[in-house]
Amino acid sequence: MSRRLLGVAIMTTLAVGLTGCGSGASSGSDNTLEIWIRQAPDSDSAKTAKKLADAFTKASGVQTKVVALFDDFETKLNQQAAQKDLPDIVINDTAQLGNMVSQGWLEPVDKAALKGGDQLAETAWKAATGSDGKFYAAPFSAQSFALIVRKDWREKVGMEPPETWDDLTKLAVAFTEKDPDGNGQKDTAGFTAPAGTKRGYASWYASSLIYANGGDFIKSTGAGKYAATVNDPKTVEAVQYLQDQFCKTKTVNPGAVSNDTTVTHEVFEKGQGGIYLVGPYVLARFVNSVGTDKIEVLPVPKGPAGGPGTLGEGENVYLMAGSANKDAQKKFAEFAISPEGQKIGMNKDANGAIVRLPVNTTVDMSAERQDPRWKVFQESYAHAVYAPPVPNWAPIRQTSADTINAVWADCTADVKTAMDELNTKLTQELQSQKAS
Secondary structure, eight states: OOHHHHHHHHHHHHHHTTTTOOOTTTSSSOOOEEEEEESOTTSHHHHHHHHHHHHHHHHHOOOEEEEEEOTTHHHHHHHHHHTTOOOSEEEEEGGGHHHHHHTTOBOOOOGGGSTTGGGBOHHHHHTTBOTTSOBOSEEEEEEOOEEEEEHHHHHHTTOOOOOSHHHHHHHHHHHHHSOTTOSSSOOOEEEEOOOSOGGGHHHHHHHHHHHHTTOOSEEEEETTEEEEOTTSHHHHHHHHHHHHHHHTSOOBOTTGGGOOHHHHHHHHHTTSEEEEEEOGGGHHHHIIIIIGGGEEEEOOOOOTTSOOOEEOEEEEEEEBTTOSOHHHHHHHHHHHHSHHHHHHHHTTTSSOOSOSEESBTTOOHHHHOOOTTHHHHHHHHTTEEOOOOOSOOHHHHHHHHHHHHHHHHOTTOOHHHHHHHHHHHHHHHHHHTTOO
């Protein structure tokens, strides 16, 4: 048995033991509902999560404890699972659903019995669906991707918003070559990119341009089965386009191939780059740190071979297995998806939103947020592409990131050859998951 499969088997065995065993929050006399969220401690987002939990307590009488963690979030969940001490609720990425289902950590969700479930967007419910067709979470937040651009730089170099990939390249070159910040030094880049391999960021970043060109990583072949398509010409063209930015036009910020989003946010804020393909969760932050009159949000241009499309993702409320507070778990999920819960999570135009785009269709986003730049993300969501419900998307994203990062870091690498090799690896991964 391979190390990876052995690890899955061990963790599955541990997870099975969770059923009927109380979580750390509920195993004793304390019936406090423990809620984990993947956010930095003491961050504005963590504070919003606490507001949500406090409002739930006021409405239900159920006491809560919010635990905000960012670094090594999944590793710490693994440790809690090994101790049969999972939290009651986890608010985490939609792309983590398959992994948590395979570990046996999640309670299925009865969509019909979930109060307010019929008000949620069907697209969001797809991101809560396992490979077996069952629902394993309550949708909580959605997001698509767009370009946050230094508007003042674009106007300084005398260019219009990009409508094609060629336009986008020209804008990036101008930001790199024409001293858009006016300091007399050649110290700016066109693109700021989280192009490292940590948590699969290189793949995450590339995916919106892949989808904008009509490409994909894998495709459904029906009946819950999939085939790798990452060497499709449309996908190869998108990865090649980005390699050209790193290697030919040299329009990407230095060090990008080692950066995650935490560093990349700061690169943009420091004025070291002017085009950031990212989700809406940093908009309010950049409004405050860069200046509202200096930034604009533009749609990702359609690629030459396809589009439109961007990555679609968000967060789900996961009801963890082994909790002695099952009724409280369900009540919290219902509160989180309610109009009140969604509005608290949106946090209006302020920094710290944990609901980026509301999944409850009765919530009018324009009534909650006055900044019209949010509408670009909302319009892009109509064409968003979620990770498919394979048993475990995490190794597919990570393997893809390793390959894509390598061709950006090595300008002698042949993109088509690398993507052919990646296609073989993804085929093997799908086979190992019995999803091929």
